[in-house]
Amino acid sequence: MRNRALGEVEQLLLFALVELGDRTHGVEVRELLEDRAGKSMSPGAIHTGYERLQRRGFVASCLGEPTAARGGRRKRLYEITTLGAQALREAHARIQLIAAGNLPELERLAGRLK
Amino acid sequence: MNRPSGTEDLSVRTPWITQALVALTLGGSRREVILGDLEEALARRIANGVSLRTARRLYRREALASIWKVYSSGAAFRSDPEEAHLVSVTAGAKSGPRSGAAAARIWKDFRFSSIALARRPGLTSLVTIALALGIGASTMVFSVVEATLLRELPVEDPQSLVMVWNRQVSDVGSSNLLSAPDYVDLRERTNTLDSVAAFGEIVVAPVVGTEQPSFARQVPVTENFFAMLGVEAQLGRLFDEVDGAEPVEGAPLPDFYPLVISHDYWQRMFDGSEDVVGRSIRTFTSNFQIVGVLPPEFRLLFPAAADVGEDLGASIDLWTCFSFRMSQSSRTYRSFRVLARTGRGSSLADVRADLDNISGQLRAEVEELDASGFALGAESFVAESGAHIRPLLWMLGFAVVCVLLVACTNVAGLLIARTSERARELSVRSALGAEAWRLARLSLSESLLLAGAGGALGVALAWVGMRLLALARPAGLPQADDLSLNWQVLGFAIVIVVICAMLAGSIPAIRAMRHGLSGRLNTRSSTANRRQRRLREGMVALQIALTVVLLVATGLLLRSFANLQSTPLGFDPERVLAIDISTVAGGADRSLTDRSLAASRWVERRQGLEHSLAEALSALPGVESAGAVFPVPLNGIYSRTCDYSLGAEGKPDVAGVAYFRNVWPGYFDSMKIPLLAGRDLHTSDDVPGLATWLLDPEQERTDRAVVVVDAQMAARLWPDQPAVGKTLRYTTSGTVFHDAEVVGVVPFVAQGGRVDGRGTIYIPRSYYRSQELTLTVRVQDDSPSTRRALVDTVHAAFPESPALIRSLDGYVERSTASNRFVLSLLGAFAATAVLLAGIGIYGALALSVRQRVNEIGIHLAMGAAPQRVFAGVIRNSLVLAAIGIGSGLALALLTSGLLSGYLHEVKGADPWAVGGSVLIQVAVTLLACWIPARRASRVQPMEALRAE
Structure with missing residues (x-):
């Protein structure tokens, strides 16, 4: 059985693809994560993250056309695979299952520490 | 700066240094995509109203973070996602203008080479070790040379x-x-x-x-x-x-x-x-x-x-x-x-x-x-x-060149063997359309990679070596504290690495090109190319020759060192304690304004105290004999010299410089320096009133003074006559002794490890005004209680004096440290060369056995005895060794002139050094060819033939 565990960054990267749809490229992912998740990532981090996910079969990618805004360079376009979507769903469900009954207590503990 | 609008002048806004850094460090599609993302983000930020400065700062920060991430995550070392053959989305345009295509090709070459090298771990590690040894040794010596000779003195101009x-x-x-x-x-x-x-x-x-x-x-x-x-x-x-x-x-x-x-x-x-x-x-x-x-x-x-x-x-x-x-x-x-x-x-x-x-x-x-x-x-x-240290460094430099040459031929030999092994592969590639130049480049990039790995390991080795050197604190090398690998040394190592790579890579590269062009697909793998084999064997012979040169040089120095060690010191240091003291009694009387009167009283008082100290020391239980001398032999810091002439005998032009020692009666006895003729000095030799007079050296003194000279002085001044009874004129610290009678002759005593032809004059203590003195006390056994008793006795006479107590053995030890250091460096080089030659022989034979597996298989199938195959391989390598040793010896005899200044009573053709070197080389050859020979004799005929 293939290991389907996903780390937080990996989940964020996959959710970004869910939100942005097919043929998403790195700059869009960076902006989304910065705006919506408050997470700042360098292009290197984003692409190596996706490379790792691609090796596990959770993401597919290809090179797009060159554009002038990129100095004539091509972009890498990503999309989430079915396998990736399943893995993300499972990972998220695991967190939700354990989190469900515990959120009020978590609030209390976190507040106490403050 | 005005805020630019539009996308036309994007390139102007991009921080190009950072951009170039990314381009250099990242490869393949990763470079293109990440650079593109960075650029696009920069443009978007500016469009969103972020100031140019901030946007550029963010670009730089993200670019560096990207490089870090790609390397730290290990992605840089994995294949490019474009070539990963994983799930790919079909996309529109597949091709586009690509920048830095040449850099990408080189990157690819290196990656391909590293995979090819990783497939042959044995060969790769052999070559890397060989290079590391060569580069490490040369970097280390260059560091020493740099620290001692090349570094400017830290004074103005x-x-x-x-x-x-x-x-x-x-x-x-x-x-x-x-x-x-x-x-x-x-x-x-x-x-x-x-x-x-x-x-x-x-x-x-x-x-x-x-x-x-x-x-x-x-x-x-x-x-x-x-x-x-x-x-x-x-x-x-x-x-x-x-x-x-x-x-x-x-x-x-x-x-x-x-x-x-x-x-x-x-x-x-x-x-x-x-x-x-x-x-x-x-x-x-x-x-x-x-x-x-x-x-x-x-x-x-x-x-x-x-x-x-x-x-x-x-x-x-x-x-x-x-x-x-x-x-x-x-x-x-x-x-x-x-x-x-x-x-x-x-x-x-x-x-x-x-x-x-x-x-x-x-x-x-x-x-x-x-x-x-x-x-x-x-x-x-x-x-x-x-x-004085220059010839030594020349010699070490010569040793380094030898080691480096051995390492380079070694690597070249191994790489040639490897290329010929891949002859078929190369032919296939060239038949499939690979350019000859690309094949040559592969060969070159392989050797550059090897040189890089060898260089890194070599510098590490050199660093360890330098630490050890600094710990040893060799006496012959000044500035030993400064020994460290600095950037110059590193630069030197890098140059050596590149030269190594070029040397080692050029021959296989040329061969690769030729192979590529001729495309001999039909070459059967079993026929080992005769010319190739001869070239490889020639290289092994060359390595053996160079190693023999080093071995002979080391052997000669070893013999010379042994001779130096067995040269009589002229005294017996065993159980003698040397105690540095200062014989000043209470300091000069500062109430007296007449300086000379104060000083003369002080000298007289000192004289009395020294006499009583001598008596007290001799009376101590456990003390066999006690004497004193200034300066003590082999002290390594200084010596005192005096001018002498035979003026008293009417021959003022017979003159020179001699070392002098200021001694107590009993000094010769305590050091077991035998009297060759005449007598020891006595307390009665002291000249009365000399103390006052010493302070006014202008005044000439006609009292009879006495001295003891060493055999070297005696032989020089009075070659055919007994020296005892002759007179000598000498000057110490401005005091002229017009006619000093020679009362005794003692053997030559080594002066600080240096043999410079100067003789020594021994003068009674009272003739020389110095507060420095080293007591030489021969004890029955050197125990803490004896030492304590000695120090107490010193303090009884001179309460304020320091008393630094050491065994004379230690002085002897230190005086030979520099010779030992040179010897051990050279020994390390010779050992390195022997090791390298061993690697070379082993590598060449192992490959040749591998290539001739079918031939051997046929032999065995036809009924040849495995022992004969075994003996054949051994014989083969011994012939090689004989050629190498022969030419090495000839070269060694030619170059031993370099060493002559460093040899003590050893001739260039010393049978021990030569014989020993030959023996070691033969033994190493046998050891290195043992495994390949065994492998050859155990070839399974059926397997070998099936492979055909």
Whole structure:
């Protein structure tokens, strides 16, 4: 059985693809994560993250056309695979299952520490 | 700067240095995509109203973070996602303009090569180790050379410094010193020297008034000494005109004399405390006040002939300033070593002409100088300093070249073998359309990779070696503390690596190109190319030859060292304790304004105390015999010399310089130095009233004095006659002894490990005014209680004196340290070369057996006995070894001339050295070919034939 565990960054990267749809490229992912998740990532981090996910079969990618805004360079376009979507769903469900009954207590503990 | 609008001038806004860095460090599609993302983000930020500066800053930060991420996550070392053959989305355009295609190709070459190398771990590690050994050894030696020779002296413009000597007595090529008036005359009359400075005799002074009395090495300098060298104080100030001012007649002595201390002494004795300036230090004779601290890098390397140890800057603790009436002191008391700076536009020849002129004037004016044949000479300071170590470094350099050559041929041999192994693969590739140039590039990139890995490992090896070297603190190498790998050394290593790669890569690369062009697909793998094999074997023979050269050189030095070790010291150091003391009783009486009267009382008192100390020491239980000497043999810091002549016998032109030792009666006995003729010195040899007279050296003394000379002096001066009963004229510290009777002859005693042809004169203690003395006490057994008793006895006579106690064995040990160091370095090189040659032989044979597997298989199938196959391989390699050893020996005999200066009673063709080298090389050859030979004899005929 293939290991389907996903780390937080990996989940964020996959959710970004869910939100942005097919043929998403790195700059869009960076902006989304910065705006919506408050997470700042360098292009290197984003692409190596996706490379790792691609090796596990959770993401597919290809090179797009060159554009002038990129100095004539091509972009890498990503999309989430079915396998990736399943893995993300499972990972998220695991967190939700354990989190469900515990959120009020978590609030209390976190507040106490403050 | 105006905010740019639109996307046209994007390239102007991109931080191009960061961009280039990303382009250089990332490869393949990763580079394109990440650079594109960065660029797009920059454009978007600017469009969103972020200031250009901030956007560029973010670009730089993200770019560096990206590089870090790609490398730290290991992605850089994995295949490019474009080539990963994983799930790919079908996309529109697949091709587009690609920048840096050449860089990408090179990157690809390297990746391909590293995969190919990883597939042959045995060969790869052999080559890497071979290169690392070669590069490591050469980097290490270069570091030593750099630290000792190439590094500029840390003084201002060392090139213009000259040393000025008195050349008057030169029967053994010795250089000599100047007197204070000579120095003053030189300083006033020269018109080619900008500034003239001098330093005097080094003394080991007791520092008292502290908790623990200790010794410090002290030297007086002229007030302009540091200024001339361009040295500035680390703390406080250095000497100035006021410090060197001549004392006014009749004025009381100053309370404190100014003192400059070395950085090392400051750290050691004052823990580097900032408020050290203004503190006082007391020696028996004077009170000093510290005015400044020298910088840590202050060094001054002197040639061996200067007799001041090798590095004055590093060995002196206390620097005092001359302040006496120089022009009125004695011309015969010569203790000044003169350093000067040539004036602008004056060459060394000009200086010499000027000095000849001055010498002529002075000889005409001063009768004494005329009589002694006074003649000044000058030598370039830089050329002379370190001159004694130069042949040694040449020799080590030669050893390094040998090792490096062995390493390079080794690698080339292995790579050629590898290329021929891949001949078929290459042919297939070229048939499929690979360009010849690309195949050659693969071969080159492989060797560059190997050189890189070998280089990195080599530098690591060198670093470890340097640490070990610094721990060993070799006596023969000055500045041992500074030994470290610096960027120059690293640069040297890199150059060597690249040269190695080019050398090792060029032959296989050319072969690869030829293979590619001819495309001999039909070549059967079983036919080992004869020419190739010959080339490979030639390289092995060359390695063996070079190794033999190194082995012979090491063997010769080893023999020479053994001879030196067995050269009689002239004394027996066993169970002798050497105790450095200072024989000053209570210091000079400062209430007496008449300095000479105070001093003479002090000398007389010292004499009495020394007599009683001698008696007390001999009476101690456990003491066999006790004596004393100054300076002690093999002390390594300094020696004292005196001028002598046969003037008393009417032959004033028979003159020279000799070492002298100031000894107690009983010294010879305690050191077991046998008397060859005559008698020992007695206490009755002391001349009454000499103490007072010693202070007024101008006055001539006609009392009979006595001396003992060594066999070398006796043989030189009176070759065919007994020396006992002859008379000698000599001068020590300005005191002329007109006719000293030789009462005894002793054997030659080694002087600081140096054999320079100078003899030694032993004079009774009372003839020489010095507070320094080393007791030589032969004890029954060296136990802590004996040592304590000895120190107590010393303190009973001289309560304030430090008593530094050491065994004489230690002195002997240290004096041979430098020889041992050279030997061990050379030994390490020879061992490296032997190891490399072994690797070379093994590699060549292993490959050749591998290639000839079918041939061997057929032989075996046809009924050949495995033993015969085994013997065949061994025979093959022994023939190679014979060729290599033969040419190596011829080369060794040719090059042994380089070593001749370093050999002591060993000829270039020493049978032991040669025989030993041959034996070692044969043994290594046998060892290296054992495994390939075994492998050959165990080939399974069926398997071998099936492969065909």
